[in-house]
Amino acid sequence: xxxxxxxxxxxxxxxxxxxxxxxxxxxxxxxxxxxxxxxxxxxxxxxxxxxxxxxxxxxxxxxxxxxxxxxxxxxxxxxxxxxxxxxxxxxxxxxxxxxxxxxxxxxxxxxxxxxxxxxxxxxxxxxxxxxxxxxxxxxxxxxxxxxxxxxxxxxxxxxxxxxxxxxxxxxxxxxxxxxxxxxxxxxxx
Numbered sequence: 776x777x778x779x780x781x782x783x784x785x786x787x788x789x790x791x792x793x794x795x796x797x798x799x800x801x802x803x804x805x806x807x808x809x810x811x812x813x814x815x816x817x818x819x820x821x822x823x824x825x826x827x828x829x830x831x832x833x834x835x836x837x838x839x840x841x842x843x844x845x846x847x848x849x850x851x852x853x854x855x856x857x858x859x860x861x862x863x864x865x866x867x868x869x870x871x872x873x874x875x876x877x878x879x880x881x882x883x884x885x886x887x888x889x890x891x892x893x894x895x896x897x898x899x900x901x902x903x904x905x906x907x908x909x910x911x912x913x914x915x916x917x918x919x920x921x922x923x924x925x926x927x928x929x930x931x932x933x934x935x936x937x938x939x940x941x942x943x944x945x946x947x948x949x950x951x952x953x954x955x956x957x958x959x960x961x962x963x964x
Contacts, residue, residue, distance in 0.1 A: 791874035795833045798873045800857050800864070803836065803845045808884050808905050813852050822856050825863055833872035835890065837883055845873055848883050849890035881912050885922035899936065906933045913959030 813821070834850025847854060857864055857871050878886060884905055909919050920930055 791876050796873045797870040798845055800869050800871045803854055803871055805851055806847050809851050809887055821852055822860050825856050830872045833874040836873045836875055838875050848886050888923045903933050903936055913957055915957050
């Protein structure tokens with residue numbers, strides 16, 4: 776059987792990129808937790824790249840059926856280019872290529888960070904906020920390190936920088952090498 780055919784069994788995994796949708800940009804919304812920042816010269820280069828090469832990578836979104844909106848997980852700046860560049864908006868007919876993932880909010884946050892970290896820059900203050908949100912959601916230090924790709928020192932630094940004492944509540948001041956997943960983590964795994 777062709778592993779990319781539509782007649783796959785439900786047990787066969789199919790990457791979201793094989794089901795890219797053309798979504799009206801008006802139905803796409805930014806998330807509240809993306810720590811990635813792009814300087815103006817790089818935004819101009821991104822606009823030129825999209826103008827010259829087209830969209831070569833879809834944005835990654837979570838589809839909220841209740842609101843009939845697509846929340847960005849990755850691709851915020853590609854989305855901004857479509858919204859702000861008249862020539863690209865017209866050429867693309869206002870449609871943004873989107874790959875949809877089905878994940879809860881904690882895993883969407885982790886996906887955003889993994890995408891950003893694989894490319895490079897991210898905002899430290901927003902990273903601190905994400906770590907705080909994941910901690911408040913019941914994710915252990917081990918889960919955060921594994922799913923965001925941090926080492927113990929980096930996680931400890933982010934917690935210290937944030938200045939939020941409650942991040943250390945009910946935690947020792949050192950991060951262990953291995954611990955069993957929390958109840959919350961077992962539910963999202």
